Each structure stands twice: as C-alpha cells, then as structure tokens.
Amino acid sequence: MTRVSGRIVTPDAVVTGHLDLDDDLIAAIVPDETAGDDVIVPGFVDLHCHGGGGHTFTTGSAPAAREAAAFHLRHGTTTIMASLVSSPFALMRSAVDDYRPLVDDGTLAGIHFEGPYLSGIRCGAQNPAFLRDPSMAEITELVSEGSGVVRMMTIAPELPGALEAITYLRDHDVLAAIGHTDATYDQTHAGVAAGATVATHLFNGMRPLHHREPGPVVGLLSSTATVELIADNIHLHPGMLAFAARDAGPDRAILITDAMDATGMPDGRYELGGQEVIVADRVARLAVNGSIAGSTLTMDVALRNAVTAGLPLIDAARMASTTPARLLGLTKTLGALTPGLRADLVILTPDLTLKSVLRSGTRIS
Structure with a gap:
C-alpha cells in the first residue's frame, strides 16, 4: 500500500488527508488535518x-x-x-x-x-x-x-x-x-x-x-x-x-x-x-x-x-x-481522485508548481 498525503482535490471537495493506493488503483481517502499542504489533483x-x-x-x-x-x-x-x-x-x-x-x-x-x-x-x-x-x-x-x-x-x-x-x-x-x-x-x-x-x-x-x-x-x-x-x-x-x-x-x-x-x-x-x-x-x-x-x-x-x-x-x-x-x-x-479509479495523480506544491506525477500508481517524476 502506497500513501500520498496533502490536500486531495476530489470532484466535490478538497480533503486534507491521505490518499491510499493499492497497486494501480486508489484504495481510500483518509481525512487527516495534519497531512500537509501539497495539492493532489487527478492526472x-x-x-x-x-x-x-x-x-x-x-x-x-x-x-x-x-x-x-x-x-x-x-x-x-x-x-x-x-x-x-x-x-x-x-x-x-x-x-x-x-x-x-x-x-x-x-x-x-x-x-x-x-x-x-x-x-x-x-x-x-x-x-x-x-x-x-x-x-x-x-x-x-x-x-x-x-x-x-x-x-x-x-x-x-x-x-x-x-x-x-x-x-x-x-x-x-x-x-x-x-x-x-x-x-x-x-x-x-x-x-x-x-x-x-x-x-x-x-x-x-x-x-x-x-x-x-x-x-x-x-x-x-x-x-x-x-x-x-x-x-x-x-x-x-x-x-x-x-x-x-x-x-x-x-x-x-x-x-x-x-x-x-x-x-x-x-x-x-x-x-x-x-x-x-x-x-x-x-x-x-x-x-x-x-x-x-x-x-x-x-x-x-x-x-x-x-x-x-x-x-x-x-x-x-x-x-x-x-x-x-x-x-x-x-x-x-480515470479522471478523478475517487476510490476504485486508476491511481493517476499529480502532486503540486501549495503554489501549484509541479512536484511529482504518478500514473497507475507508478511514480513518473
């Protein structure tokens, strides 16, 4: 299980917490106000x-x-x-x-x-x-x-x-x-x-x-x-x-x-x-x-x-x-940070500068 933490941008809300990945899929979103301020958006x-x-x-x-x-x-x-x-x-x-x-x-x-x-x-x-x-x-x-x-x-x-x-x-x-x-x-x-x-x-x-x-x-x-x-x-x-x-x-x-x-x-x-x-x-x-x-x-x-x-x-x-x-x-x-979808995500700094990319749960950069 891989965990990515920050401000998770779902289709309806921004949730501060952890995005749990199970191989190539999003497994869960776990709220946690201490998770940090990186911004996580879908690929x-x-x-x-x-x-x-x-x-x-x-x-x-x-x-x-x-x-x-x-x-x-x-x-x-x-x-x-x-x-x-x-x-x-x-x-x-x-x-x-x-x-x-x-x-x-x-x-x-x-x-x-x-x-x-x-x-x-x-x-x-x-x-x-x-x-x-x-x-x-x-x-x-x-x-x-x-x-x-x-x-x-x-x-x-x-x-x-x-x-x-x-x-x-x-x-x-x-x-x-x-x-x-x-x-x-x-x-x-x-x-x-x-x-x-x-x-x-x-x-x-x-x-x-x-x-x-x-x-x-x-x-x-x-x-x-x-x-x-x-x-x-x-x-x-x-x-x-x-x-x-x-x-x-x-x-x-x-x-x-x-x-x-x-x-x-x-x-x-x-x-x-x-x-x-x-x-x-x-x-x-x-x-x-x-x-x-x-x-x-x-x-x-x-x-x-x-x-x-x-x-x-x-x-x-x-x-x-x-x-x-x-x-x-x-x-x-794909297309959203929702459990069950492919783990395509982009991690950004708080000012929305690119930090890291994952596709199907695999880190690209």
Missing part, C-alpha cells in the same frame, strides 16, 4: 496536443509520438490524444495504422484529426494547401479502419457536406468538434444539432462575435457542446478564460494545451504541418504571416493559470481531468 487528460519536448504527433511517426507523450506525462498529462493538423489523406491514413500500437498499450488515448475539413478564412496556422471540403469517402475509411483509434475530428459546420459528416462521426462514436470556422450562429447550432459535442479551442480560429451576428463563439457557449480553452494567457486573456469557463461551467469546459513540438524547448525555428514556425519568448507564430501556431503550454501550467484567473481549484481540476475523461467515456477508469 490531466489533454484532448488537444500536437507534440512537445522536441517531438511531434503531426507527422504520424510512432517513435516521435511516444516521446511527445512521455514529455507531457512528466508534466502530469497521464492521458493524451495525439492531434494532427490538416494533412494529405495518405498521412492521415498511415497515422491510424502507425498509432494503433500506442493506443493499444495506453501511450495514447487516440487520434484527434484537427482538419483538413476547415474554413480557409479561419485556418489560423493550418496549412491552406491541405484544406478541403469534407469527404465522406475519406472519413468513412478513417473511421472504419481506425475503430478505437480515431476518437475526434474537427470540422467547420458551414462547409458543404459538413453536417452529414458530423452525424456520421456521432453515429460511429467519434467526437465531432466544431472549429476553424466562419459559421454563423445558426450554422453553428445546426452543427451541434447534427451531433457535434466539442468546440475546438473556443475563440481561436473562429469568426469573432458581434452583437448582430453572434457567430460560433456565442453559438457554442449557448449550446450543449463542451468548449476547449487554451489557458496559456496568450491565446486567451485570463479574463476571457474565466468568463467562458464560468459561462459553460466545469462540466462543459475543458483545459487543453494545443502544444506543439517546441514545448519545453528553446526559442527558435520549428515546423507545423509543412509551415515554418518561429518561437520567441514561448509564443509560437507562423513565419509567413505571424498567426499564432499552437502553444508551448503544459497542463500543469494550464491548471495554475486557470486558478490564477479566478477559477476555483475544484473546477479547474474537473476541467483538466474529469470532464475530458467523460468525453472519452473513461470516467469508470
């Missing part, structure tokens, strides 16, 4: 990450993906999705086969295809050379051959054939996300009605809101969709992060990194989806036009930034772990 679940530690998910390379996942694991992300950017179909198809062993062994929770069925007007750092309207032939092949591997796909709902594609994804247990979109408010709601359940990095890569045409931001916040928020204080002002998180609530808002391979690396020149990216003072921008190109964020910092922005620690932990785990259908296994 983070990142649904949107392109890489880190100098390694990328975007090229479909299994060795690179394994290293990127290991980098984020050391920062507390015990469950991670490999997000690709807009790419030729051949790369998307090969990634399904190459990443399957990593899904099977638990290194990855699956693949998120962010594109290529996105708006050219709102492409952001997506490579416009690879953008195209939704192709049911491509999507059906990816989903059928990638059963259990392809877990999410981002689509702009205003594109021809998008609603059919979204419904198909929903009906085949793949999360359909709305993002990189110039959709109107009504088109956004049509996408949600068709089956979309996630908003890809809310605000970023979207038509700005306007009081006469609310657009996708208000459309998504006013819907049942869960909204992704990049809490790096670059993509979103802390005030806007707090506003969106409070509006959606911790059961409909999740923290993501949108991290690229430059995360944890020195400033310099990098590549994303065939385009050059320059990283300076932790901000990644396309060399060609200065568009923000992903982040250099880790989930431990995202949690701290969310709390600093004014969100309660319990809510921030739910947004970083419990709610994304629910989207993936994993709440019977």
Whole structure:
C-alpha cells in the first residue's frame, strides 16, 4: 500500500488527508488535518496536443509520438490524444495504422484529426494547401479502419457536406468538434444539432462575435457542446478564460494545451504541418504571416493559470481531468481522485508548481 498525503482535490471537495493506493488503483481517502499542504489533483487528460519536448504527433511517426507523450506525462498529462493538423489523406491514413500500437498499450488515448475539413478564412496556422471540403469517402475509411483509434475530428459546420459528416462521426462514436470556422450562429447550432459535442479551442480560429451576428463563439457557449480553452494567457486573456469557463461551467469546459513540438524547448525555428514556425519568448507564430501556431503550454501550467484567473481549484481540476475523461467515456477508469479509479495523480506544491506525477500508481517524476 502506497500513501500520498496533502490536500486531495476530489470532484466535490478538497480533503486534507491521505490518499491510499493499492497497486494501480486508489484504495481510500483518509481525512487527516495534519497531512500537509501539497495539492493532489487527478492526472490531466489533454484532448488537444500536437507534440512537445522536441517531438511531434503531426507527422504520424510512432517513435516521435511516444516521446511527445512521455514529455507531457512528466508534466502530469497521464492521458493524451495525439492531434494532427490538416494533412494529405495518405498521412492521415498511415497515422491510424502507425498509432494503433500506442493506443493499444495506453501511450495514447487516440487520434484527434484537427482538419483538413476547415474554413480557409479561419485556418489560423493550418496549412491552406491541405484544406478541403469534407469527404465522406475519406472519413468513412478513417473511421472504419481506425475503430478505437480515431476518437475526434474537427470540422467547420458551414462547409458543404459538413453536417452529414458530423452525424456520421456521432453515429460511429467519434467526437465531432466544431472549429476553424466562419459559421454563423445558426450554422453553428445546426452543427451541434447534427451531433457535434466539442468546440475546438473556443475563440481561436473562429469568426469573432458581434452583437448582430453572434457567430460560433456565442453559438457554442449557448449550446450543449463542451468548449476547449487554451489557458496559456496568450491565446486567451485570463479574463476571457474565466468568463467562458464560468459561462459553460466545469462540466462543459475543458483545459487543453494545443502544444506543439517546441514545448519545453528553446526559442527558435520549428515546423507545423509543412509551415515554418518561429518561437520567441514561448509564443509560437507562423513565419509567413505571424498567426499564432499552437502553444508551448503544459497542463500543469494550464491548471495554475486557470486558478490564477479566478477559477476555483475544484473546477479547474474537473476541467483538466474529469470532464475530458467523460468525453472519452473513461470516467469508470480515470479522471478523478475517487476510490476504485486508476491511481493517476499529480502532486503540486501549495503554489501549484509541479512536484511529482504518478500514473497507475507508478511514480513518473
């Protein structure tokens, strides 16, 4: 039996006491006011990450993906999705086969295809050379051959054939996300009605809101969709992060990194989806036009930034772990500090600085 002591953040309360671990599972929470002031939160679940530690998910390379996942694991992300950017179909198809062993062994929770069925007007750092309207032939092949591997796909709902594609994804247990979109408010709601359940990095890569045409931001916040928020204080002002998180609530808002391979690396020149990216003072921008190109964020910092922005620690932990785990259908296994669940936990100092990580009860760092 292993014991971890401190302020234990459960889905409903912060309990000062001991977390007892029995091999890879949480056995019990034992209250004890003398247990110390370390903060213990569930292992983070990142649904949107392109890489880190100098390694990328975007090229479909299994060795690179394994290293990127290991980098984020050391920062507390015990469950991670490999997000690709807009790419030729051949790369998307090969990634399904190459990443399957990593899904099977638990290194990855699956693949998120962010594109290529996105708006050219709102492409952001997506490579416009690879953008195209939704192709049911491509999507059906990816989903059928990638059963259990392809877990999410981002689509702009205003594109021809998008609603059919979204419904198909929903009906085949793949999360359909709305993002990189110039959709109107009504088109956004049509996408949600068709089956979309996630908003890809809310605000970023979207038509700005306007009081006469609310657009996708208000459309998504006013819907049942869960909204992704990049809490790096670059993509979103802390005030806007707090506003969106409070509006959606911790059961409909999740923290993501949108991290690229430059995360944890020195400033310099990098590549994303065939385009050059320059990283300076932790901000990644396309060399060609200065568009923000992903982040250099880790989930431990995202949690701290969310709390600093004014969100309660319990809510921030739910947004970083419990709610994304629910989207993936994993709440019977992980995502919270609850007896019977997998012993994935992150130990933080009182000021929420990373101290240690355990996955399945095994200390990682």
